[in-house]
Amino acid sequence: MTNHLISLTITAALDGLKTKKFSATELVNAHINQMNACDNLNAFITKTPDLALRLASESDARIAKGEMRPLDGIPIAMKDLYCTKDVLTTAASQMLKNFIPTYESTVSQKLLDAGTISVGKANLDEFAMGGSNTNSSYGPVENPWRSKSHPDKPLVSGGSSGGSAAAVAAGMAMGATGTDTGGSTRQPGSFCGIVGVKPTYGRCSRWGIIAFASSLDQAGVFAKNVEDSALLLKTISGFDPKDSTSAQKDVPDFSGLLKQDIKGLRIGVPKEYRVDGMPQEITTIWDKGVQLLKDAGAVIVDVSLPHTKYAVPTYYIIAPSEASSNLARYDGVRYGVRVEGKDLQETYDLTRAAGFGAEVKRRIMIGTYCLSSGYYDAYYTKAQKVRRLIANDFVSAFEKCDVILTPTAPSSAFAIGENDDDPIKMYLGDVFTIPASLAGLPGISIPAGLDSQGLPLGLQIIGKAWDEVTMFKTAYALEQAIGFKEISPLLKKGMV
Amino acid sequence: MSIDKTTVQKIAGLARIKVSEADLNYYAPQLQNILGWAEQLQEVNTDGIEPLSNVSEIACRLRPDVVNDGGNARAVLTNSPESVEGFFVVSKIIE
Numbered sequence: 001m002t003n004h005l006i007s008l009t010i011t012a013a014l015d016g017l018k019t020k021k022f023s024a025t026e027l028v029n030a031h032i033n034q035m036n037a038c039d040n041l042n043a044f045i046t047k048t049p050d051l052a053l054r055l056a057s058e059s060d061a062r063i064a065k066g067e068m069r070p071l072d073g074i075p076i077a078m079k080d081l082y083c084t085k086d087v088l089t090t091a092a093s094q095m096l097k098n099f100i101p102t103y104e105s106t107v108s109q110k111l112l113d114a115g116t117i118s119v120g121k122a123n124l125d126e127f128a129m130g131g132s133n134t135n136s137s138y139g140p141v142e143n144p145w146r147s148k149s150h151p152d153k154p155l156v157s158g159g160s161s162g163g164s165a166a167a168v169a170a171g172m173a174m175g176a177t178g179t180d181t182g183g184s185t186r187q188p189g190s191f192c193g194i195v196g197v198k199p200t201y202g203r204c205s206r207w208g209i210i211a212f213a214s215s216l217d218q219a220g221v222f223a224k225n226v227e228d229s230a231l232l233l234k235t236i237s238g239f240d241p242k243d244s245t246s247a248q249k250d251v252p253d254f255s256g257l258l259k260q261d262i263k264g265l266r267i268g269v270p271k272e273y274r275v276d277g278m279p280q281e282i283t284t285i286w287d288k289g290v291q292l293l294k295d296a297g298a299v300i301v302d303v304s305l306p307h308t309k310y311a312v313p314t315y316y317i318i319a320p321s322e323a324s325s326n327l328a329r330y331d332g333v334r335y336g337v338r339v340e341g342k343d344l345q346e347t348y349d350l351t352r353a354a355g356f357g358a359e360v361k362r363r364i365m366i367g368t369y370c371l372s373s374g375y376y377d378a379y380y381t382k383a384q385k386v387r388r389l390i391a392n393d394f395v396s397a398f399e400k401c402d403v404i405l406t407p408t409a410p411s412s413a414f415a416i417g418e419n420d421d422d423p424i425k426m427y428l429g430d431v432f433t434i435p436a437s438l439a440g441l442p443g444i445s446i447p448a449g450l451d452s453q454g455l456p457l458g459l460q461i462i463g464k465a466w467d468e469v470t471m472f473k474t475a476y477a478l479e480q481a482i483g484f485k486e487i488s489p490l491l492k493k494g495m496v
Numbered sequence: 497m498s499i500d501k502t503t504v505q506k507i508a509g510l511a512r513i514k515v516s517e518a519d520l521n522y523y524a525p526q527l528q529n530i531l532g533w534a535e536q537l538q539e540v541n542t543d544g545i546e547p548l549s550n551v552s553e554i555a556c557r558l559r560p561d562v563v564n565d566g567g568n569a570r571a572v573l574t575n576s577p578e579s580v581e582g583f584f585v586v587s588k589i590i591e
Contacts, residue, residue: 102571202552215551244556313534324511331512333584335575344587349514358522361513365504365523366530368511379534384547386540391548423526424533440551465552 005030006171007487007495010074010228013174017063017073024059024073028052028117031075034494035119035172041142041490043163043172045080046088047120055117062115071235072115077173079164080121081128082108083208091210092126092136095336095355105208106243107177107219107236114235119173123163126357127327128179128212131187131429133162134416135359143192143413144170144488147453155413155455158188161222165192168222171491175232176222181213182315183409183433185220186445190408190458193447193488195229195475196222200465201440202247205240213322214245216315216437226446226476230254233468249466257469258476263297265474268401272308273432275410281451282407289405289448289459292481293474303397303404307390311435312427314390317370317383318438323360324367330355362423391439398464403474406432408445408458436462444475447484456486499528 005027008016016022032049052075059073083089083101090096104112111118125135133141133156141162143155157166161178165188168176178185180198189196197220204219211217219236223229237251269290274283294300332338332351339350356364370379397404410431419426436443442465445458459478463471501520504527508515515523569582578585 099575102568102574200552202554215549241557241559245550245552245554247552247554307540310537310540313537316530317534317537328512332577333586334572336577338577340587344589345512346514347587348512352512353514356513362523362526362530364511364513365507365527368507369499369503369527369531372507372510378538379531381547382537382542383534384549385542385545386537387551388545388548389540389542391551423530438551 002026002030003495006034007491008174009224010071010174010231013074014071018068024056024063024117025053027073028056028075028119031119031172031174034170037494038144038170038172038490041144041166041170042139043123043141043166043170044077044120045090045092045123045138045163048087048118051087052117052119059115059117069115071231074116074175075119075173076111076116077120077122077164077167077176078108078118079124079161079177079179081124081179081210082177083210084108084118084121087121089121089210090138091128092124092138093355093357093360094137095330097337099335103208106205106240107209110236111177122161122167122176125160125162126360127210127323128160128181128184129323129359129363130159131183131426132156132419133159134420135159135357137357140416141166142416144490145193145413145455146489147455149453150415154416156191156416158191158413160184161220162188164222165189165194165196168192168224169194169488169491171494174224175228177236178220178222179209180218180220180437181216181319182437183430185222186433186443186458186460187409187430189222189445190456191413193456193486194222194224195226195444195446196220197229197233197444198437198442199233199237199468200442202245203237203468205243205246207240207242211326213319214326215322216319226444226472226479227255227258229444230258230472252469254468254472258472260473261297262293262474262477265298265403265470266301266401267293267298267474268301268303268397268404270303270305270308270397270404270406272305273406275431278410279451282410282457285448285457286407286459289478289482293405293478296477296481301401303401305393305397305435307386307393308435310386311390311438312431314383314386315434315438316366316427317379318387320363320367321370321380322367324364324371327360327364387438390435394439394441402464402470404462406460406462408432408460412451412453412455412457432460441465442468442471444471446475446479448482449484450486499524499531
C-alpha cells in the first residue's frame with residue numbers, strides 16, 4: 001500500500017525517491033488517488049492525471065540514471081491563474097472557459113524544470129478576486145477541515161488560492177503554487193492549516209500569470225511545512241527579463257539557511273493589529289507565539305504601524321483600479337469567449353456581461369469609477385499617497401525590529417455562503433495581510449494551533465524587503481516551538 | 497459622493513459591461529457602500545506625500561530596440577473566437 005505517501009513532506013519524499021524506497025510513479029499515483037477521492041472539495045478546475053503520470057515515468061527514468069533534478073517527482077497543484085502550455089487555463093472565469101495557452105508561465109516552467117509534476121489546475125476566486133474561493137465560476141472550494149459544532153456544514157478554504165490550499169491540506173499535492181495580491185496565499189494557508197508564503201514584490205516573475213492588480217500581484221507557494229515552502233519558493237524565484245518588475249537580485253538558499261539560531265533577533269509586535277472584535281482565541285495564540293519566540297532567545301519589541309486601519313480601503317481603491325485596466329483586454333476578439341452583438345460596441349458589452357462574474361464586475365466598476373475623469377485624484381492618487389504612508393510605517397518599524405509577528409487572519413474558516421452579501425465584511429478578512437502587500441514585503445503564514453471549533457489558526461511573519469531569509473528562519477524556529485502536528489480529517493482518512 | 501443607478505449605468509458603459517435594470521438595483525447600493533467606506537482615506541493628511549506606484553524601487557529596464565520575438569501568428573490566433581487568413585475578425589465598424 002502506498003496511501004501513506006500522501007502524508008509525507010517534500011523533503012522526506014525526495015529522500016525516499018533518492019533511496020528508491022518508492023518511485024515517482026507511486027508517489028504521483030497516491031496523490032492522484034487522493035485527488036479523485038476528494039472530488040467533493042472541488043479543489044481542481046482541470047485534473048491532469050495522464051500528463052502527471054507521463055511526467056512521473058520521465059522522473060523515474062532520470063532517477064534511475066542518477067540524473068535526479070532538485071524536486072524530481074514531487075506532485076504539486078498549479079493555481080489556474082498560471083498559463084500552462086496546452087492545458088486549459090481559466091482563471092476560474094467563464095471569460096476564459098476555452099483558453100488554452102500556447103506558452104508556459106515563467107514560474108510553472110521553473111517548477112517543470114526542477115522536476116515537479118502538476119496533478120491539475122487548482123480552483124480559485126475568479127481572476128484571484130476574493131478571500132473565500134466562493135467567487136469561482138466553477139463553484140466554491142470546500143475546506144478539508146470541519147468545525148466541531150457543525151460538522152455537516154462545509155467551510156470556505158479561503159481565497160483566492162483556495163483550491164491550492166485545500167489540495168495541499170488534504171494530501172492531493174505535496175505543494176502548490178498560489179498568487180498573492182492582498183493575502184491570497186497567507187489567508188488560505190491559515191484557514192487550511194498549512195504554510196502559505198508570499199515573497200517580496202519582484203522576487204518572482206509575473207510573466208504568464210493572468211494579471212489582476214499589477215503593482216501588487218506576486219507568485220507564492222503552499223506546503224505542509226516551512227522547509228518545504230522554502231524549497232518551493234527558491235525554485236520559483238529569480239530574475240526574468242520578460243517581467244519589467246522582476247528584480248535582478250541573487251536568490252539566497254532559503255531552505256539551507258533555515259535552521260539558524262534566532263537568539264537576539266528582534267521581533268516586532270504591532271499594537272494596531274489588536275483590532276476590535278477579534279476573537280480572544282486569536283489574541284491568545286498570537287501572545288503564545290510571542291512567548292515562544294522569546295523563550296527561543298528573540299527580543300520582543302513593541303512597534304507601531306499607525307496607518308494600518310487605512311490599508312484595506314486603500315487596497316480596495318488601488319486593486320480594483322488596476323484590475324479595471326488589466327481586464328480591459330477581455331474584448332471577445334483575441335481570446336476567450338465572444339457574445340456577438342449588432343455591432344462591435346454591443347459585442348464588447350455582451351461579451352463582458354456574460355464572461356465576468358458578480359465580484360469581478362463589482363471591482364471593474366469600482367476601478368472604472370476611481371479612474372474616471374474628475375475622480376482620479378480624489379481616489380486613485382489619494383490611495384497611492386496613503387499607500388506610501390503605509391509603506392513608510394514599515395520602514396520605521398523595521399528600524400527597531402527584524403521581523404514582525406501578527407495573526408494571519410481575524411477569524412478561522414467560515415461557512416460557505418456566509419459574508420457573501422456583505423462585500424466590506426469579506427474585504428476586512430484581509431486586514432492583516434493587505435498592509436504587507438501594499439508595502440511589497442514578504443510574508444509567511446504558519447499553522448499555530450486549533451481554535452475551540454477544531455479549526456486551524458495561522459500566525460504571520462512579515463519580513464523586510466528582500467529578507468525572506470530572516471522571515472523563513474523565524475518561521476522555522478516558531479514552527480519547531482509550536483510543534484503543530486494536526487492534519488486535516490480528509491488527509492487522515494486518505495492515509496488509511 | 498453618491499452612486500445612484502444613473503452613475504452605475506454610466507460606469508458600466510465606460511467599462512463596456514451591459515447591465516440590466518436588476519443589475520443596477522443590485523450594484524448601486526453596493527458601490528455606494530464600498531466607495532462611501534473608502535471615503536475615510538480623505539481624513540489622512542497626505543500633504544507633500546509622493547504617490548507610490550512602484551513599490552519595489554526597481555527602475556524599469558531598457559533593452560535594445562530590436563525584434564526579440566515574433567513569427568508566431570498562428571499561435572497568437574489559436575485562441576481567437578474568429579480569425580481569417582492570419583487576422584482577427586471583428587464586426588464591421590465603418591458603415
